[in-house]
Amino acid sequence: QQQVKQSPQSLIVQKGGISIINCAYENTAFDYFPWYQQFPGKGPALLIAIRPDVSEKKEGRFTISFNKSAKQFSLHIMDSQPGDSATYFCAATSTDSWGKFQFGAGTQVVVTP
Amino acid sequence: DTAVSQTPKYLVTQMGNDKSIKCEQNLGHDTMYWYKQDSKKFLKIMFSYNNKELIINETVPNRFSPKSPDKAHLNLHINSLELGDSAVYFCASSRYTDLPYGYTFGSGTRLTVV
Numbered sequence: 079q080q081q082v083k084q085s086p087q088s089l090i091v092q093k094g095g096i097s098i099i100n101c102a103y104e105n106t107a108f109d110y111f112p113w114y115q116q117f118p119g120k121g122p123a124l125l126i127a128i129r130p131d132v133s134e135k136k137e138g139r140f141t142i143s144f145n146k147s148a149k150q151f152s153l154h155i156m157d158s159q160p161g162d163s164a165t166y167f168c169a170a171t172s173t174d175s176w177g178k179f180q181f182g183a184g185t186q187v188v189v190t191p
Numbered sequence: 192d193t194a195v196s197q198t199p200k201y202l203v204t205q206m207g208n209d210k211s212i213k214c215e216q217n218l219g220h221d222t223m224y225w226y227k228q229d230s231k232k233f234l235k236i237m238f239s240y241n242n243k244e245l246i247i248n249e250t251v252p253n254r255f256s257p258k259s260p261d262k263a264h265l266n267l268h269i270n271s272l273e274l275g276d277s278a279v280y281f282c283a284s285s286r287y288t289d290l291p292y293g294y295t296f297g298s299g300t301r302l303t304v305v
Contacts, residue, residue, distance in 0.1 A: 120299070173290065177239065183232070183233050184233070
């Protein structure tokens, strides 16, 4: 079964708008939560990541919000641009798992001009 | 200067054939992985090797056999291909001491079984 649940499946947002993608996990051993961005025909590329000892991390227009008690984390894309149109995956792993990542099902984001 | 490179990029083959996908990384990493991305884009880990030793072996049919001749290469051999094997296969690599950071994916191999 999927250990990381991601929603929504797809998202259409206007240029300049905010995209929000949510993920939930069950395994409390997870201690690293990255978000990956994937363009068609390419491999996933690390966008931003967070550890559970902080509640928020911001890098440019991308922000992760983390709620440890609810076992949820989300990606916010501010001022969305057409170049942000891609599939976004949340993931989770524990430091002692030899890099075994559990991925969410992905969210296809389309930013309209 | 591709960091994690896979060959071929596309592979179309008939059911029952045997095929291999190759992966090479020039990042100096010591741990390599194979992931399968199905038609719904769900990514799932299959195998991992650290310094040529198998460390992760998920529930994968034994028609799939990874081989790591050295720590810069991890190949995936698939016997008796089935329609359900059609997917995009991604190789990834990392340095064990940097985990979970520094995880890098290749561009994928799209396998189509007809």
